[in-house]
Amino acid sequence: MRVTVQKEGLVKKIQDVMRAVSSKTPLPILTTIKLSADLEGLTLTGSNSTMSIQTVLPQSEQVEIKEVGAIALQAKVFSEIVKNLSEGPIDLIVSNLKAVIRSGKSEFKLNGMNAEEYPRLPEWETDYSFYLPSQLLRTLIRQTVFAVSSSETRPILTGVNWRLQNEELVCSATDSHLLALRKVQVPESSPFNIVIPGKSLQELYALLPDTDEIITMKTNSSQMLFELPHLHFHTRLLEGAYPDITRFITNEYKMKMSLSTQSFSQVMKRSLLLAGNYHVVKFISNANGEVRIISQSPEVGELIEDVETSSITGEETNISFNAKYMADALKAHDGDTITISFTGAMRPIIITSPDDEDILQLILPVRSY
């Protein structure tokens, strides 16, 4: 294999595939990046047991393929070497499982592994294909993935459920205390119901361009492929039944108020300073529609903050909740105003947006004494 490539383009592509490479893996080959040169261009692949990222530097003025071939190189050291080369063209010359990386007056020799040992993507048949603009895909990942569970107690909750029916994609995530849901219209699509690992979606998010470029998605019940420009992102799906979360969602309420997203976020931030390890704050509204947050830490002190609302209707309320969950839920809202509905003493608190019917979060109150 002999390739000449400009530094800038190669650095970017290495960064992209590094998102799938973990340093903690029992398989040495998965600590490498696979490089393979053919007539199409230079292809880089990074992978862990869950996701794989494959990206192409197409043959062009920037990328000259002089001899085809392949090798697998230690991801971390290869990445650092390329980043630290001087600007300009880089020669990659591979023979006998060794790579020479030459640029300016530097000549690196790196020991590699046989590219044949690199795991191939499993063969699978696509059952469903659908399409979304990259920007919208980013938004729906951002508005849901923060709510996945970080605990492996119920592995299915570490993923985001994507359920497509009636040309509507409903994405939802929950760690069983906080739930985030986002809907989006997907015309001309067939129904499916899958659970995508949260970690895969976080890495995918970072790779998606912030443009209207259309992304093609292909899936069956166990695998999923996202086709980005010059990049394929493959992830295994989580197996098992995702809990039915719609039963928690209701339009009924005992008290409902609208208020500024930003200023309530700041109240939550302040209340967290004294809310202790469990992040519990008290919420009180009286018959005059006055709303107050109280956060107390016996040793340190307390915060009492009056909260301004733009509208409030319903019963007096006295409830405790996790301010960290509320703060996270508010971050997912892009609108200036949110609506918070309290549905009962130990029943969900539902956060919606008056400007956007497609987004909803739900948090469970905390019993306090």
Next chain:
Amino acid sequence: MRVTVQKEGLVKKIQDVMRAVSSKTPLPILTTIKLSADLEGLTLTGSNSTMSIQTVLPQSEQVEIKEVGAIALQAKVFSEIVKNLSEGPIDLIVSNLKAVIRSGKSEFKLNGMNAEEYPRLPEWETDYSFYLPSQLLRTLIRQTVFAVSSSETRPILTGVNWRLQNEELVCSATDSHLLALRKVQVPESSPFNIVIPGKSLQELYALLPDTDEIITMKTNSSQMLFELPHLHFHTRLLEGAYPDITRFITNEYKMKMSLSTQSFSQVMKRSLLLAGNYHVVKFISNANGEVRIISQSPEVGELIEDVETSSITGEETNISFNAKYMADALKAHDGDTITISFTGAMRPIIITSPDDEDILQLILPVRSY
């Protein structure tokens, strides 16, 4: 105590004194910031066992003292609270070891400690006073403090030696493998010889304005005070005799070369990628004046890099050194060109600047087999 103060100014002053506050201290009072209001203004003090920072918000349009008094408040929580308040004026009201912090619709109550328990700065007599522009003081700290030892095996080496004689201040630091020295002229000064803790200098560096403002320094053999605008920085000095480092410095050499600071820095960076945990690289120059760096890691690979010099004179050289020390030494140089002198097989490598006689670093070679 009752004070009204604008958020912006208070945040800055809290940040400044926090530099002396450690969360790891056996004395609970040292985890606090002391606030004291008198007719002059609001004074904040932070301290650990080595350094103390005292800063004043003078009474002004921004700072209104309504009632004098004092309290000590948990540094971390007080700092976070003030940072997260809405913009605008903050009321601080202290009574019965409790502080009320009021701003907008927020009202924090914080438990405090008696300000009388806060340690007072020791009384001491100034033996020597001298003056330097803040910018120059920053430069000489930056060019020396990186070389202090991080190990407590020889505590004296965790400090920077400041030796003033013949109106010349010589600042030097060494961890016994790398040595950094910087000289500066100090007119009308009396001789002294002190060792300032490296950690104190690092915090002081961050507080010094990047301007020509003159900083007054006062010292005796055990304490030192830096007078910044509206801020006093006090540090204890290290006790003990600092080793005589001048005996290592020589103008004689076996080989000497000049080259670009920036490009040699980049060679060092690249060579570190394969130099292993001990950072050892080989340096070879031949009779034709060709210079080469070789960095080898048996498992990973090797780098061979030819180095361009602007001048070279003396014997062929074949030596090994720690590339991390060399990279650190180069960082202290602001000039485009450096001169490196090799003084013998197991004798110091001396790095100087052709543009600036006041700066020098020295590293010891490494025996390699």
